[in-house]
Amino acid sequence: MREIRREDDGALLGFLRPVDGGWEPLTVFGYPLGEPRSEEDAFEEVHRSGLELLMRRWEFLEDGEWYRCEILEANAEEVRVRPADYRYPHNVYALTLERPGPATFRPE
Structure with missing residues (x-):
């Protein structure tokens, strides 16, 4: 798994997990943020909703x-x-x- 951190303060936003030719975006506790996709799209999903989802x-x-x-x-x-x-x-x-x-x- 690859950690995704915020650039400015290093806060952990979530993870990317390689799966069948794609990447699955995950929360900090490994909950799926959606279907596997390209590495770039999965990275963007973690940045967009990784922490926001925790506040719901x-x-x-x-x-x-x-x-x-x-x-x-x-x-x-x-x-x-x-x-x-x-x-x-x-x-x-x-x-x-x-x-x-x-x-x-x-x-x-």
Whole structure:
């Protein structure tokens, strides 16, 4: 995987992963930002939406139910979220999701 960083301050924006003759743009925690494409287009996608997507509301899957949440922290290994759904049955401030993918974590 290739790290993509912002030029001015070195902040990690996401990654590019080579796949079948193209490049898949990924968030800082490895979530796909779309279909594989040319390296240049994937690079632009990470710059355009890599960090912006982290500021949106997300949903996580627990016991067969999807619950709204906000991302507090994210890195290559895990994402720390705060449940933001009145239906969530547990009284917790934050949860840590290890390497969440589309099957268990998605943008709202």
